[in-house]
Amino acid sequence: MYNADYKLVQYCDGTRWISMGGGVTDMRIGTLAANRWCVANAAGTGLECTQDKPITDVTLTGDVIGTGPGVVATTIASQAVTTVKLADANVTYAKLQPTQAAGVLLGRGAGAGAGMVQELTLGTGLSLAGTVLSAAASSANAAGPAGAVQFNDGGAFGGVSAFTYSGSVGLNVQNGNASGTAINAGTTGATATAINASSSATAVNATTTGATGTAIGGTATGASATAINANALGNAGTALRGQATGANAYAVYSQGRMHVTGALTTAAEVTVGKSLTLTPQAGLAAPVMP
Incomplete structure (x- = not known):
């Protein structure tokens, strides 16, 4: 008292x-x-x-909750952390939900509309090696035989046996018709080149077996245009090689000038519609027609 x-x-x-x-x-x-x-x-x-009267019991409500006397242990209330309370770029991968299986991608399935991220499985031709996603080449929609060069055939893949590619030959064009043309190149530019081939072996090798076929036909309509320009870089290479076995076939046929720098070797006739110019390579004698 x-x-x-x-x-x-x-x-x-x-x-x-x-x-x-x-x-x-x-x-x-x-x-x-x-x-x-x-x-x-x-x-x-x-x-x-x-x-004031000493506080003996504490009850916290809201985002942080806790109850007890003296020092109160607190915890974050369920669903109290909203998006606006998260700092940008502060949620690590380790804090994300684990995937249900290995080898899946995260995204949203087609037709699912906007919503939560889903686990997407790998389709045909896709594979995961570690963290590297790879797509395998598929020939499921390829047309024609093996090695056929693919082209747009009315909105679908097209391929024919006369137009193929291989590692040893490169691009192979064949025409089995009696009067067909294996390669037909034309240019209308003033100084354009229809065919320009350069190789350390054989730049262009064309063969026709039709009776009146043409292995290589080149047309240049420009003032200084070149129908066929072939370069052989190897010591024993062939710049332009044509073989015609038909009775009236042409191995090499030019409707304009033909300009040869170096040697011109032929076992048959050479037909030139306008002129033939032969220019020797440095250190070599002038080329001679057989």
Whole structure:
């Protein structure tokens, strides 16, 4: 109880009143307020009875929750962390949901509309080696025989046996018709080149078996155009080689000028519609027609 005469708080030990000041007989009481608790002042020389009741139980609500006396352990409420509360570029891959299986891609399936990310399985021709996605070449839609060069045939793949490719030959063009043309090239540019071939072996090798076929036919209509330009870079290479076995077939047929720099070797006739110019290579004698 408070002793107004001595201005101190006392308690009874059963026989006498004892000062709560620990033997201090003149314990001073500071400000008194109704329904407030008393605590020692900062100097420890008196009591101030102005404090609220000490908090004994705490209940936290909202995004952070917790209940208990004294120091309360808190936790984040369920579904309390929304998108706006996440800092940009701070969610690591390790924090994402694990996939249900290995070898899948993350995306959204066609026809599913907008929504949650889904696991996509690999289709035909796709494979995963570690983290590398690879696509295998597929011949499921290829047309023609093996090695056939593919072309647009009315919106679908087209391929014929007369137009093939191989590692040893390169591009192979054949025509089995009696009067067909294996390769027909034309240019209308003033200085354009219809066929330009350069190789360390044989640049152009054409064969026709038709009676009146043409192995290579070149037409140049430009003022300085070149119908066929072939270069052989090897010591024993052949720049332009044509073989005609038909009765009236031509191995090499030119409707314009034919300009040969180097040697011209023929086992049959050479037909030129306009002129034939032979220019020797440096250090060689002038070419001679057989």
